[in-house]
Amino acid sequence: MNAALPANLRFDIHGLAQAIAHCNASDALRCQFSPQSWDILAGYMQPFALGSGQVLIEQGATDRTIYFIESGTLSVHYEDEKSRVRMALVGPGTVIGEGSFFSHQARSATVQASGACKLWSLTPIRFLELANRQSPLALELTMAMGGVMAKRLYNRPKRVAVT
Numbered sequence: 001m002n003a004a005l006p007a008n009l010r011f012d013i014h015g016l017a018q019a020i021a022h023c024n025a026s027d028a029l030r031c032q033f034s035p036q037s038w039d040i041l042a043g044y045m046q047p048f049a050l051g052s053g054q055v056l057i058e059q060g061a062t063d064r065t066i067y068f069i070e071s072g073t074l075s076v077h078y079e080d081e082k083s084r085v086r087m088a089l090v091g092p093g094t095v096i097g098e099g100s101f102f103s104h105q106a107r108s109a110t111v112q113a114s115g116a117c118k119l120w121s122l123t124p125i126r127f128l129e130l131a132n133r134q135s136p137l138a139l140e141l142t143m144a145m146g147g148v149m150a151k152r153l154y155n156r157p158k159r160v161a162v163t
Contacts, residue, residue, distance in 0.1 A: 009049060009118075013042035016070040016120055023093020027151045029068070031144040037137055044130045045120040050074075050113040057097060057111040057163055064104065064124045066097040066145065072117025078109040078160045086160045089114070098149045099162040101127075109163045 017038045020029050033041065045068070050056060056067060056074060069092050076088045076096070090096055100107050101124065122130075131138035152162045 011047035011070075011118065011120075013038045013045070013047075013120070015118070016068055019070050019092040020068075021093075023091075025091065025094055026155060027090070027148050028093050029095050029144050029148055031140055033137070033140070040134055040137060041130070041141070042120075044126045045122050047118070047120050050117040050119060052113055052115045054113045055110060056113065056119070057107050057109070059107055059110045061107045062100075063107070064097070064100045065121050066095055066101040066127075068095050068120040068122070069093065070118040070120060072119075073114040074111050074117060075114050076109045076111050076160055076163060088160045095145055095148055097163050098145045101145070102149065107163050109160055111163055 014035065017033065017035070020031065023029070047070075050072070057063070059077075059079065069090060071092050073089055073091045074096060076090060078086045080086075096111055097107075099105070127138065127141075130141075149162055
């Protein structure tokens with residue numbers, strides 16, 4: 001899943017914060033963390049890169065990790081029992097994987113990098129640690145992720161992006 005990182009590729013949680021702050025997408029992650037809150041959150045998240053065409057999430061997988069997109073675009077493909085395919089694109093300042101994160105159900109779609117991407121992942125176990133140690137921060141993050149999921153479920157073309 002992870003691509004080899006170029007030597008000059010650097011990760012800084014404030015890059016993700018900037019992507020979120022400047023995202024104008026209808027399903028943008030809306031959270032107002034201070035720089036100190038972002039630094040705390042970075043301690044619970046894992047940064048990584050995907051190369052073009054790499055698969056992040058497989059439809060039917062039971063992993064519940066949520067992914068925050070710092071840069072790049074991901075395509076989401078859902079194939080139903082009649083082999084019909086629906087697709088959505090998600091970009092910087094949004095999240096992917098919120099459906100399984102909250103529902104504890106298998107992934108509903110496949111997610112693949114459309115080009116080079118920088119992402120941050122948060123596993124359910126690390127989120128529980130965050131909730132136990134920094135509950136106000138975890139609550140605000142939960143509300144923001146729930147808002148993304150609600151907006152996607154309301155918008156029929158974006159509904160497929162709830163993985």
